[in-house]
Amino acid sequence: MRKPSFTTLMLIAGLLFLYLPMVILVVYSFNSSRLVTVWAGFSGRWYLELLRDRQILAAVWTSLRIAFFSASMAVCLGTLAAFVMVRFARFRGKTALSSMVTAPLVMPEVITGLSLLLLFVHMAQLVGWPADRGMVTIWIAHTTFCSAYVAVVVASRLREVDLSLEEAALDLGAPPVRTFFQITLPVIAPALAAGWLLAFTLSLDDLVIASFVSGPGATTLPMVVFSSVRMGVSPKINALATLIILAVSLATFIAWYLMRRSEARRRQAMLQDMTAGR
Amino acid sequence: MTNLTVRLRRRLKPGRGWVIAVPLLWLTLFFLLPFGIVLKISLSEAAISIPPYGPIFDYANETLNVIVTFSNYLFLTTDTLYVSAYWGSVKIALLATVLCLALGYPMAYAMARAPARWQLVLLLLVMLPSWTSFLIRVYAWMGILSNNGLVNNLLLWAGWIDSPIRMLNTNFAVILGIVYAYLPFMVLPLYANLTRLDGSLLEAAADLGSRKFNTFLKVTLPLSKGGIIAGSMLVFIPAVGEYVIPELLGGPNTVMIGKVLWEEFFHNRDWPVASALAMVMLAILIVPIALFHRYQSRELEE
Numbered sequence: 001m002r003k004p005s006f007t008t009l010m011l012i013a014g015l016l017f018l019y020l021p022m023v024i025l026v027v028y029s030f031n032s033s034r035l036v037t038v039w040a041g042f043s044g045r046w047y048l049e050l051l052r053d054r055q056i057l058a059a060v061w062t063s064l065r066i067a068f069f070s071a072s073m074a075v076c077l078g079t080l081a082a083f084v085m086v087r088f089a090r091f092r093g094k095t096a097l098s099s100m101v102t103a104p105l106v107m108p109e110v111i112t113g114l115s116l117l118l119l120f121v122h123m124a125q126l127v128g129w130p131a132d133r134g135m136v137t138i139w140i141a142h143t144t145f146c147s148a149y150v151a152v153v154v155a156s157r158l159r160e161v162d163l164s165l166e167e168a169a170l171d172l173g174a175p176p177v178r179t180f181f182q183i184t185l186p187v188i189a190p191a192l193a194a195g196w197l198l199a200f201t202l203s204l205d206d207l208v209i210a211s212f213v214s215g216p217g218a219t220t221l222p223m224v225v226f227s228s229v230r231m232g233v234s235p236k237i238n239a240l241a242t243l244i245i246l247a248v249s250l251a252t253f254i255a256w257y258l259m260r261r262s263e264a265r266r267r268q269a270m271l272q273d274m275t276a277g278r
Numbered sequence: 279m280t281n282l283t284v285r286l287r288r289r290l291k292p293g294r295g296w297v298i299a300v301p302l303l304w305l306t307l308f309f310l311l312p313f314g315i316v317l318k319i320s321l322s323e324a325a326i327s328i329p330p331y332g333p334i335f336d337y338a339n340e341t342l343n344v345i346v347t348f349s350n351y352l353f354l355t356t357d358t359l360y361v362s363a364y365w366g367s368v369k370i371a372l373l374a375t376v377l378c379l380a381l382g383y384p385m386a387y388a389m390a391r392a393p394a395r396w397q398l399v400l401l402l403l404v405m406l407p408s409w410t411s412f413l414i415r416v417y418a419w420m421g422i423l424s425n426n427g428l429v430n431n432l433l434l435w436a437g438w439i440d441s442p443i444r445m446l447n448t449n450f451a452v453i454l455g456i457v458y459a460y461l462p463f464m465v466l467p468l469y470a471n472l473t474r475l476d477g478s479l480l481e482a483a484a485d486l487g488s489r490k491f492n493t494f495l496k497v498t499l500p501l502s503k504g505g506i507i508a509g510s511m512l513v514f515i516p517a518v519g520e521y522v523i524p525e526l527l528g529g530p531n532t533v534m535i536g537k538v539l540w541e542e543f544f545h546n547r548d549w550p551v552a553s554a555l556a557m558v559m560l561a562i563l564i565v566p567i568a569l570f571h572r573y574q575s576r577e578l579e580e
C-alpha cells in the first residue's frame with residue numbers, strides 16, 4: 001500500500017475533528033442518566049420528553065414557518081439580484097448592489113440584528129408599521145441576509161449557462177420575460193433549489209438576528225435551545241440535536257443521489273454522442 | 279467578455295429598470311438604511327423613555343435644533359472594558375483564522391487532488407456540519423470540555439492527570455469553538471480555487487526540476503491567493519463579532535465585543551452606546567469587508 005500523503009492525513013484528521021463531537025452528541029442522547037457525561041445505560045426517554053415538550057414543539061413550528069417563507073422570498077430576490085449582476089451591463093448602482101449582496105455574507109450578526117431592530121423601531125414611529133415585532137420582522141430580516149446567499153449560489157450557476165440558448169429565444173422573437181421563464185429558469189432550477197435549501201437552513205439556525213428583531217409573540221427554536229443550553233448541558237437538547245443531524249444527513253444524501261444520477265445520465269449522453277461519431 | 283454577452287446585454291436593455299429596482303430597493307431599505315439609523319442613534323443621548331434614546335432633531339419655538347453628541351464614543355475610550363474587548367476579539371479571531379487556514383488548506387488541497395468521483399462526496403462531508411445547527415455544534419463542545427466532561431474523564435481514567443483541567447470557559451475553548459464552527463467556510467472557497475488550478479503548470483514546474491515543496495511555494499500558493507483571502511475573511515469577520523461562542527464556551531476572562539454589545543443592548547438597555555460599539559466595530563472591519571468584496575465580485579462577474 002502507498003503511504004498516504006500529508007494532505008490526505010490532514011483531510012482525515014479534519015473530518016474526524018468535524019464529526020467526532022457530533023457522534024458524541026448523538027451517543028449521549030441515548031444515555032439514561034441526566035448527567036450528559038456519565039454513561040448509565042441505553043434509553044430513549046429523552047426523545048419522549050422532547051416530544052412532550054410543548055414549548056419546543058411550538059418553537060419548531062414557528063421556526064419552520066419563518067424559514068419556509070424567508071427561503072421562498074429570498075430565492076425570488078436573490079435570483080433577481082444574481083440576474084442583474086451577471087447579465088446586465090454596468091449601470092449606476094451596480095457596485096452598490098453587488099456590495100449589498102456580498103456584505104451580508106460576512107457581516108457580524110450582532111451588527112445586522114441591532115441595525116434592523118433600530119430600523120423597525122424607527123419605522124414604527126414614523127409610519128406606524130410594524131406596530132409590534134414578531135414573525136413578520138424576523139421574516140424580513142431573514143429574507144434580507146438569506147437573499148445574499150441565494151444570489152451568490154444562483155450567480156455562479158448563471159455564469160455557466162450557455163448564452164446562445166437565451167440569444168436564440170430572443171432572436172425568435174420571445175420577449176425577455178418569457179425567455180427568462182422558459183429558457184433561463186429551467187436551466188438554473190438546480191441552483192434555485194440549492195439556494196432555497198441553504199436559505200431554509202440559515203433561517204432555521206439563526207439565533208442572534210432573530211433575538212434582536214423578535215417580539216414577545218414569536219419564539220424561534222434557536223432561542224429556546226439557547227436559553228436551555230445556557231443553564232448547562234441537557235440530554236433533551238442532545239435528542240433534538242440527533243434529530244436535526246439525522247434530517248440534514250438524509251436531505252444531503254438524497255441531494256447527493258440525485259446529483260450522481262444526473263451526472264451519470266450526462267456522462268452516458270456524452271458517450272452516445274461520441275460513439276455516434278460527433 | 280464575450281461578444282455574445284455584450285449582444286445579450288443590449289437586448290435586455292428595455293424594461294430592465296424594474297428588474298434592477300426590486301432587489302436594489304429591498305437591500306437599500308433593509309440593509310443599507312439601517313446602518314444610517316445606527317449612526318444616528320450612536321450620536322444621540324441615552325434617555326429613560328421608549329425607545330431609550332433622545333431625539334437628534336428637536337423642533338421647538340419654530341426653530342429646528344440638531345442635537346448631536348459624541349459622548350457615547352468618548353465613553354468607549356474612558357472605560358478600558360471596551361478597548362480590551364475590541365483588542366481581545368481581534369486577537370482571538372485572528373488566531374482562530376490562522377488555525378482554520380492551517381487545517382483547512384491541506385484539507386482543501388487533498389480534496390482537490392482526490393479522484394473525481396470522490397470529490398463531491400468529500401465536499402458534502404465537509405459542508406454537512408454547517409447545514410446542521412451552529413448552536414448545537416457549539417453546545418457539543420460544552421459536554422466534551424467541561425470539568426466532568428469526556429476529555430477530562432478520559433485523562434483521569436488514563437491516570438495522566440490527578441484533577442480535572444479547566445478547559446471550558448477559557449479562551450482556548452472559544453478559539454477551538456470558532457475553528458470548529460467556521461472550518462467549512464474556510465475549506466469551501468479554498469477547494470473551489472484549488473480545483474481550478476491548471477495541472478499543466480505543476481507538470482511544467484516538475485519537468486523543469488522543481489521539487490514538490492518548491493512548486494507548492496512558488497506556483498500553487500500564489501495562485502490560490504484569492505481562495506486564501508476569501509476563506510480567511512469568511513472566518514475572521516464574523517468571528518470578531520461572535521456572540522454565541524464566547525457566551526457558551528468563554529469564561530470571565532473572555533471579553534469579546536459581540537458579547538459586550540449584546541449585554542449593553544439587552545441588559546443595560548443603553549441603545550446609544552450599543553450603536554456606538556457597532557459603528558466602531560464596523561470601522562474596524564471595513565477594510566476586511568472591502569477585501570472580501572473585491573474577491574467575491576470578481577468571482578461573481580467574471
